Structures are given as structure tokens and as C-alpha cells.
Amino acid sequence: MTLLWIAIAVLLLPALWLLVAPLRNARRLHDQQHAFETNDTSAEQNVAIFKRRLNSLEAARERGDIDAERFEEDRLELERSLLEDTAVRTRRPLKPAGAGRLVVPIVMVAVVVVSVLWYQQKGAEGDLVLLAVQQEVQNDPEGSLDMYIKRMEEQAERQPDNPNVWSALFPVYRETGQMPQAVDALERLIEIEGRIPPLLAQLAQIRFFMAERELTDEVQALVDETLEQDPRQPTVLGMLGIHAFDNGDYEQAIDRWRRAVANIEDPNTAASLRDGIRVAQERMGVAPEEAAVEAAESSGIRVSVSLDEALADRVDGDDTVFITARDVEGELPPLAVVQAQVAELPMTVVLDNSVAMSPQAQISQVREARLMVRVSPSGQAMPQPGDLFGDLEGVSVGPISDEEAAEVVINRVFE
Structure with missing residues (x-):
């Protein structure tokens, strides 16, 4: 995790540099602006231009090029233009070059704090901790499955709302025969992720085997809820095939398993279901060749x-x-x-x-x-x-x- 925070600090450095960089040029810009305002002669230039144009206008009147009325109109226009160009505009006092410097550190601190808080809320710090735990157990000469479970349980206490903690724990509990703990972990995961078909199917399957492969009312309710959302859910279909096989309904078991195979992605699980289909066909007295033709025709x-x-x-x-x-x-x-x-x-x-x-x-x-x-x-x-x-x-x-x-x-x- 130390490396993570070092990386975040390195990424923040360019942002903080962009906030500080303008201060380096503040003195030079202040001096340039002060010099410009001090040496500004635009008003004198406008008066000189006015006088030249007025002289030209008077010369035109003396030559008879314009009459007195036109002279007065043009002279008023020149005066109005001069007033507009030389009107005194109150300038705001030029602030010192160091004005506002105290705001920059405050903004820098705010950027760092907001970045850290945002990462803690939206980032994957917890997942990185889980990865570090897995690597630590794998690299430990005395590492074992019990050590891994213990370390993950510690993370579950520290990160109770991280779904990846529970999704890592419940299959380990299941594989080690700790079914009650597996159910608790899976139910916690469902609370976080919602009642989605894959998770409900896993819960139904675990409770099914805990009930010695019987469709209890609780299991049946989970099956109904899962199939209502996803009629092709392969885990539930595979489980229903097992129940039908155990009860001697081989035709229904084959139907359930075929539907599961059609929607399953894991090749090992699909192979196991196909083996189950072949066994059910043998129990029914159907030859493999006939079964293959029947399967093709029924697809x-x-x-x-x-x-x-x-x-x-x-x-x-x-x-x-x-x-x-x-x-x-x-x-x-x-x-x-x-x-x-x-x-x-x-x-x-x-x-x-x-x-x-x-x-x-x-x-x-x-x-x-x-x-x-x-x-x-x-x-x-x-x-x-x-x-x-x-x-x-x-x-x-x-x-x-x-x-x-x-x-x-x-x-x-x-x-």
C-alpha cells in the first residue's frame, strides 16, 4: 500500500506544480503592468490628433469648402470623439505581486484532501489489499488454506461492504465443507450486490446439498425466484437435473442438463453434465448413437x-x-x-x-x-x-x- 500512496503522490505533483507555477511570474507581470500604466500617453496622443483634425476643418471653412453650419457640426463631432477617447477612467489600484499567495497553499491542500477522499470512496484500495493478502499467503513458506481463510476473515471485518471479500470467501468455505459459513458469506454478498440470478442460484445449490439433495421449501423458493428472472440459469437447471436423476426421472434429468449445457460457459462443468446425460441415457437403455441423433433432433x-x-x-x-x-x-x-x-x-x-x-x-x-x-x-x-x-x-x-x-x-x- 506504501507504493500505492507514493504513486498517488507522484501523480499529484504535476497538478500542484500547475498551481504554483503562476506565482513565479507574478513579479514580472506586476512590473510590466505598472510600467504600462505609468508610461501610458494615449490621452496626449488623442489631444494631438484632435488639434490636427480641427486645424484641417478650419482651413476647409476658410477655403469655402464647407459652410459655417457644417463646420459647427463637424467640430462638435470631433469634440465628442475627443471626450470619449480621453475620458478619465478610474483604474483599480494595482495589487502587490504577492497578493493571493496564501490562497495557493489552501487550494493545494484542498486538491490533495479531495483526491485522497475520492480515491477512498471510488478507488480500489480494498481490492489491492485483498491481492496483497493472496500474494503474501502464496509466498509464505508456511502458507496454507487455513491461513488464507483467516486473513480473508480479517479483511471481512475491516471491509464488510466490499463484495470481493465475500465472493472470495464463500467458494473457499464451500470447498472446505464449511457450508454454514459459505451460506453466511453468500447471503452477505447478495445483500451487497442484490438478488441477481447467479448468486441466488449458488445459494439454492448450497442449500440443496445441505438438505441432502432435497428440494425443501426454502430451496424451491430460491429456484422459483431465480428462474423467474432467468429461465436459462445453468446452475439451477443442473441442480434440478440432479434432483430428477435421484428420483429416477431420467428423461427430465436429461432435459434439464441439456438446457444447462446449452447455456454454460465452463467447459469442465459442461463435460460433467454431458457425462451425467450419458449415464441417464444408459439407465433408460438408449444407445449413445441414438442419443446423439435424438439430441440433435430435439435441439x-x-x-x-x-x-x-x-x-x-x-x-x-x-x-x-x-x-x-x-x-x-x-x-x-x-x-x-x-x-x-x-x-x-x-x-x-x-x-x-x-x-x-x-x-x-x-x-x-x-x-x-x-x-x-x-x-x-x-x-x-x-x-x-x-x-x-x-x-x-x-x-x-x-x-x-x-x-x-x-x-x-x-x-x-x-x-
Whole structure:
């Protein structure tokens, strides 16, 4: 931490230098301004110019170039101009060169104090302390997991509102079998971060195993709350698959695990779930080859399509509706296409390998797809100006469920 404060001090030095630098030139600027005000002869110059112009005006009157009335008008104009140019303007007394010097140290102190307070509120000092603790334990010849836990618990007392303390503690508690402590740490993290699906799923999973793999009322409430926010949450789906497997419902276990695999990012966890799927298939007497074909055939997206009421008067009941799934990168041909009519809306369809346009481009080949629904009065496959459409990005491809569907609303017009 000493290095951190040294770094902050080094960064503050240029700012403090900018505050002090103007004082170095204060004396020179004061002398220049004083000399200018003392030697200012602009008033005398203006009087001399007035006299020359008045002489020229009188000479013109004597020559008869102007009459007496015009002479008086021009002379008054010259006098008015002279008065404006030579009017005495009260100048503020020139302050001493050292005036205001006391303010600079005050501002410098304020800059330092505000910077330090801002960093303490918004900076990552606490996280740097956690990193230092981890490195210290790793480099200690007698370092151990118990030492790490003890040091992190000390930081939890010093930084009770730092979410990174609790996110580091609860998995260590879980791995060492200290489930009550893991639950306490995770609940504290949820208080800080909010009731977001990943944290609720972790809490549900820990309580599930603490209850000897039973869906107690408390666990079920956490599961319902998580799935309400994120129906594809893989941790909860994996846990529900375990519960179904334990109860001999292998078909439901496979369905849950397949949906979890489709949304999970950790390759090790995904591999474990696939092993579980293979075991469940063996219990059901399904050969691996048949299971692979079945999995491919059952992968897809259930899509609910509706038309925005504001655009209802722009279409007819017999206009063609194209419901298409494409890969996110747009490198493959359409993966699945279903054709319908406006009169059938709202409707729900399934996009799977059975509605693929080509064996080389099937929806089971991708994990995510982009949905495009278009209404074509002309029935043309290519979009035309005036066609209506709606789309949905990043829809997960996985086992098709009757419980959920991706909703696409036709609410825009091709220009």
C-alpha cells in the first residue's frame, strides 16, 4: 500500500506544480503592468490628433469648402470623439505581486484532501489489499488454506461492504465443507450486490446439498425466484437435473442438463453434465448413437410470433410470414425457416432441424441464433421496401421446452 500512496503522490505533483507555477511570474507581470500604466500617453496622443483634425476643418471653412453650419457640426463631432477617447477612467489600484499567495497553499491542500477522499470512496484500495493478502499467503513458506481463510476473515471485518471479500470467501468455505459459513458469506454478498440470478442460484445449490439433495421449501423458493428472472440459469437447471436423476426421472434429468449445457460457459462443468446425460441415457437403455441423433433432433427454438396492433392495418390476412433462424455471425445460410400467413398470427412455431433449408446448415450446429420474422405482401423471399419485420438477437438453442418460447413482435417497416 506504501507504493500505492507514493504513486498517488507522484501523480499529484504535476497538478500542484500547475498551481504554483503562476506565482513565479507574478513579479514580472506586476512590473510590466505598472510600467504600462505609468508610461501610458494615449490621452496626449488623442489631444494631438484632435488639434490636427480641427486645424484641417478650419482651413476647409476658410477655403469655402464647407459652410459655417457644417463646420459647427463637424467640430462638435470631433469634440465628442475627443471626450470619449480621453475620458478619465478610474483604474483599480494595482495589487502587490504577492497578493493571493496564501490562497495557493489552501487550494493545494484542498486538491490533495479531495483526491485522497475520492480515491477512498471510488478507488480500489480494498481490492489491492485483498491481492496483497493472496500474494503474501502464496509466498509464505508456511502458507496454507487455513491461513488464507483467516486473513480473508480479517479483511471481512475491516471491509464488510466490499463484495470481493465475500465472493472470495464463500467458494473457499464451500470447498472446505464449511457450508454454514459459505451460506453466511453468500447471503452477505447478495445483500451487497442484490438478488441477481447467479448468486441466488449458488445459494439454492448450497442449500440443496445441505438438505441432502432435497428440494425443501426454502430451496424451491430460491429456484422459483431465480428462474423467474432467468429461465436459462445453468446452475439451477443442473441442480434440478440432479434432483430428477435421484428420483429416477431420467428423461427430465436429461432435459434439464441439456438446457444447462446449452447455456454454460465452463467447459469442465459442461463435460460433467454431458457425462451425467450419458449415464441417464444408459439407465433408460438408449444407445449413445441414438442419443446423439435424438439430441440433435430435439435441439431448436420455440418461437412465439405476434403482430404489433399499430401495424395491423398495413397487412392482409393472406400476406406471407417468414419465420427464420440464422447464425449470429451471418456466415451460414438460414438454419431454419417456417412459412405461414398473417391470419394465423399470433402463433407459436418450433424451429429445429426438420425445417432446415440444407443439411449443411442446421440449427443444432449453433448455440445461439438470431430470429427474424418478416411479413411479405408480395410473397418474395428477399426483403422488399414496405415489408414488416421484427427480430431477436442471441437466442439460445437447446432442448425444446413447452414451458418457454422466444417472443418476437413484428413492429417495424423495411425502408
